[in-house]
Amino acid sequence: MIEATSQTKTVARPASASERTSLGGFALLANAVLLYTFLYVPIAILVIFSFTSDQFGVRWTGFTLDWYARLFANERLMGAALNTLYVALISTVASTIIGTLTALAMERYRFPGRSGMDALLYLPIVIPEIVMAVALLAFSAFAFDLIQSITGTPIRRNLTTVIIAHIAFSISFVVVVVRTSLKNFDRRLEEAAQDLGASGWQTFWRITFPLILPGIIGGALLAFTLSLDDFIISLFLSGPGTSLLPVEVYNKVRRAVTPEINAISTLMLIISIALVGLSQLAQRRR
Amino acid sequence: MPLWLSVYASQEIALSDGIAIELRDVVKAFGDVHAVDHVSLQIRDGEFFSLLGPSGCGKTTSLRMIAGFEYPTSGKILIHGREMSSTPPYQRPVNTVFQSYALFPHMSVEQNVAFGLEMKRVPKAELGPRVQEALEMVRLSGYGARRPRQLSGGQQQRVALARALVNRPEVLLLDEPLGALDQKLRKEMQLELKGLQERVGITFIFVTHDQEEALTMSDRIAVMSHGKVLQVGTPTEIYERPSCRFVADFIGETNFVEGRVVESAGGYATIETSDGIRLRGCSARPLSSGTVATLSIRPEKVRLLPQGEGNPSAENALPVRVERINYIGSDTRITVRISDERTLNAWEQNDRSTVDRNAYWQPGEESLLVCPADNALVLTE
Numbered sequence: 001m002i003e004a005t006s007q008t009k010t011v012a013r014p015a016s017a018s019e020r021t022s023l024g025g026f027a028l029l030a031n032a033v034l035l036y037t038f039l040y041v042p043i044a045i046l047v048i049f050s051f052t053s054d055q056f057g058v059r060w061t062g063f064t065l066d067w068y069a070r071l072f073a074n075e076r077l078m079g080a081a082l083n084t085l086y087v088a089l090i091s092t093v094a095s096t097i098i099g100t101l102t103a104l105a106m107e108r109y110r111f112p113g114r115s116g117m118d119a120l121l122y123l124p125i126v127i128p129e130i131v132m133a134v135a136l137l138a139f140s141a142f143a144f145d146l147i148q149s150i151t152g153t154p155i156r157r158n159l160t161t162v163i164i165a166h167i168a169f170s171i172s173f174v175v176v177v178v179r180t181s182l183k184n185f186d187r188r189l190e191e192a193a194q195d196l197g198a199s200g201w202q203t204f205w206r207i208t209f210p211l212i213l214p215g216i217i218g219g220a221l222l223a224f225t226l227s228l229d230d231f232i233i234s235l236f237l238s239g240p241g242t243s244l245l246p247v248e249v250y251n252k253v254r255r256a257v258t259p260e261i262n263a264i265s266t267l268m269l270i271i272s273i274a275l276v277g278l279s280q281l282a283q284r285r286r
Numbered sequence: 287m288p289l290w291l292s293v294y295a296s297q298e299i300a301l302s303d304g305i306a307i308e309l310r311d312v313v314k315a316f317g318d319v320h321a322v323d324h325v326s327l328q329i330r331d332g333e334f335f336s337l338l339g340p341s342g343c344g345k346t347t348s349l350r351m352i353a354g355f356e357y358p359t360s361g362k363i364l365i366h367g368r369e370m371s372s373t374p375p376y377q378r379p380v381n382t383v384f385q386s387y388a389l390f391p392h393m394s395v396e397q398n399v400a401f402g403l404e405m406k407r408v409p410k411a412e413l414g415p416r417v418q419e420a421l422e423m424v425r426l427s428g429y430g431a432r433r434p435r436q437l438s439g440g441q442q443q444r445v446a447l448a449r450a451l452v453n454r455p456e457v458l459l460l461d462e463p464l465g466a467l468d469q470k471l472r473k474e475m476q477l478e479l480k481g482l483q484e485r486v487g488i489t490f491i492f493v494t495h496d497q498e499e500a501l502t503m504s505d506r507i508a509v510m511s512h513g514k515v516l517q518v519g520t521p522t523e524i525y526e527r528p529s530c531r532f533v534a535d536f537i538g539e540t541n542f543v544e545g546r547v548v549e550s551a552g553g554y555a556t557i558e559t560s561d562g563i564r565l566r567g568c569s570a571r572p573l574s575s576g577t578v579a580t581l582s583i584r585p586e587k588v589r590l591l592p593q594g595e596g597n598p599s600a601e602n603a604l605p606v607r608v609e610r611i612n613y614i615g616s617d618t619r620i621t622v623r624i625s626d627e628r629t630l631n632a633w634e635q636n637d638r639s640t641v642d643r644n645a646y647w648q649p650g651e652e653s654l655l656v657c658p659a660d661n662a663l664v665l666t667e
């Protein structure tokens with residue numbers, strides 16, 4: 001109680017006139033301005049220069065939507081964008097389901113080897129992505145070889161291998177997010193439901209699932225963005241003719257930066273913001 | 287009383303001879319710890335029954351086993367004569383009011399109350415009126431559309447009650463349901479709950495660590511400690527005739543005087559302390575001489591007489607010196623010294639109004655403490 005009061009006081013104090021004019025107050029304000037400049041000016045420049053008529057996209061020479069028109073006409077880029085969305089969608093659905101089930105199992109059950117499994121589950125988050133990419137590449141080569149030696153059919157890397165790889169690294173993230181919401185979940189609500197006649201299955205769908213849904217959505221969103229902008233693993237595991245957007249953007253940038261790149265980046269930005277907005281909306285409604 | 291409740295209350299359950307819940311030698315072990323240790327209980331139909339004890343005494347675990355959240359390690363649980371020791375909670379004819387209420391935060395009050403009926407597939411036409419009736423019963427009609435978090439603690443408490451009672455359970459289990467309420471609301475809810483129980487006639491099993499709460503509301507109380515039931519009885523039996531030292535100490539306040547039995551006959555026993563004080567009290571059974579025993583005297587059952595009054599050589603009369611006086615409004619609580627190493631507490635009701643200090647006892651005053659043998663109890667455990 002006393003702690004809470006003193007906290008409110010410290011929070012309220014910078015608002016007083018004497019504090020605002022002090023050096024500390026000024027430094028605080030400057031820090032905030034710098035932080036947001038640092039975070040958002042590059043993004044603002046990207047968006048602005050996707051509309052410039054300058055062909056190198058570094059100066060403002062007038063407004064145009066040409067780059068967007070060109071972008072939609074560029075089959076290679078659009079194909080890569082569709083591939084990326086497809087991979088992101090499938091890998092998100094799969095990793096969200098697997099990750100949620102894993103989180104439930106880890107949070108709800110005590111079994112031998114649980115703490116070891118727990119640690120192993122989080123490892124992919126801290127493993128450098130390049131290591132993960134090389135490992136997945138080596139594994140896929142080994143697996144394809146094995147399958148070919150058994151069935152006689154040769155397999156090549158394709159979008160499916162990318163999807164499997166994306167699922168593999170997304171699961172850990174989904175588990176982390178869903179477990180957080182399970183930790184905050186009051187188990188007595190489940191007991192109350194059972195007490196009122198709900199079976200285990202009914203309890204899950206009527207009580208547990210709706211209450212941890214924000215966590216699941218959060219996990220899915222994370223998996224989706226991770227997949228959307230993944231470069232290294234996508235580069236390593238996609239086969240010939242199955243290029244993905246980040247890889248394609250990189251290839252294009254290597255030759256020349258054009259506002260077309262700015263345009264596609266702006267579109268991806270809008271998609272991500274829309275997704276976050278939608279998930280926020282969905283969570284607020286409940 | 288709503289029609290459905292009166293119909294329910296008059297139902298006869300032939301199997302069980304008026305016993306709603308029976309625990310037969312129930313043990314619940316968590317690892318090496320026996321949370322519930324060979325408990326046998328019979329709870330009658332329509333009874334307000336309390337499980338009373340300090341935290342960790344096994345009262346909540348017992349309740350959870352009746353609800354089905356825990357299964358007994360050994361022993362049997364019967365609900366109206368049917369064995370349900372390992373029946374899952376959703377198949378038991380009992381409902382629970384949780385300490386934290388456990389209302390579903392993503393549902394409205396109405397949806398919360400309707401949940402149990404929906405699970406039982408009660409037709410829509412019957413469901414609506416029953417939900418409204420239940421909300422009326424707890425004086426919350428008009429709150430149906432709200433979310434639980436928009437209600438006060440007392441209102442949430444009543445929603446939890448409605449949500450349980452709407453299912454017409456054979457037994458209602460209440461796990462310290464008043465624990466989270468403030469003192470004043472708590473007193474109100476105690477009376478309200480008791481009134482409700484009398485109206486609906488459903489058996490209530492009430493878990494609490496608050497002895498006053500248990501005394502106020504219960505028809506019978508089981509006092510528990512360390513997983514065992516020490517005594518089952520009406521509030522008066524528990525308070526006036528505690529079966530052991532723990533119960534005497536836990537329910538209300540008391541003075542203990544330790545000694546050895548020197549004489550025992552006709553429902554009384556006399557003990558003598560190490561410093562030679564002899565006191566006589568009731569004893570449920572004859573005790574052999576030399577048995578270690580404790581005399582329990584409630585402080586309000588002790589009389590202090592001014593010096594010169596009374597007969598100092600009479601039974602259970604001790605010359606004492608007043609040590610401390612606490613004036614607490616309704617009572618004055620006086621600590622008196624009966625020997626070099628022993629003090630006793632005596633409570634005097636302030637039955638006349640005066641601010642004159644001399645009307646009360648003074649520290650150092652000599653007095654005669656009198657305690658009729660019928661007001662004292664000799665306990666051996």
